[in-house]
Amino acid sequence: MNRIRLLFFATIRDRAGTKSLEMEIPADMTILQLKEKLGTDYPNLKESMKSVLVTINREYAFDEAVVPPNAEIALFPPVSGG
């Protein structure tokens, strides 16, 4: 199992009801599998997981990427700065 840290921003944080979580996940878990797990564990997030952006250690990451040990994973909607 790998320990990871999850960060939520904007709409995702509101729906999760928290800014961050620590979680144990299987060593070969992909981003897609992580999103599925979050949608199951936190039903409020299920709908958001379809369009959420995900980063691994501050770089954009995609469904097939495997989550490395001690990763900092962030989930957020498309950005709206400026």
Place this chain on the structure above:
Amino acid sequence: MTQFPTIYSITESEIDLNDLLAKITLTSTGAAAIFTGMVRGVTSRGDAHETEYLEYESYVPMAEEKMKQVADEIRERWSVVEGIAIVQRIGKLYPKTPTVLIACTAAHRDTGVFEAARYGIDRLKEIVPVWKKEIGPDGQEWVEGDYIPKPGE
């Protein structure tokens, strides 16, 4: 290339144009293209509405890394650019308040420096993790962008 000043930051403080401009002006600089965006209190284009204030938040360490990446991309495309400043203010910001500033300097104005600054603000709005919640007379709503970053961005 590395001797040219590059400033990038997320800040909760007022954006100080004169200070930033001084930092990206070299003895060889003769032109600066500056874009700044501010909170619009009254929107008439599209969905007409009024805004009381915007509340900005950021994933700060990643945002600053991505601002650095935007600056690097500008330098790859416009090697004439001398200094670059990219600053995003966050927190609760009221109409007329500047929220973001992109400035690029160069020796002359006809070098692509306008396009470089334009590219900077467009890229910031695509890949830098900052979000704003709009608070108006009818309630509050997160503003969501529509850009999906590609691998390597």
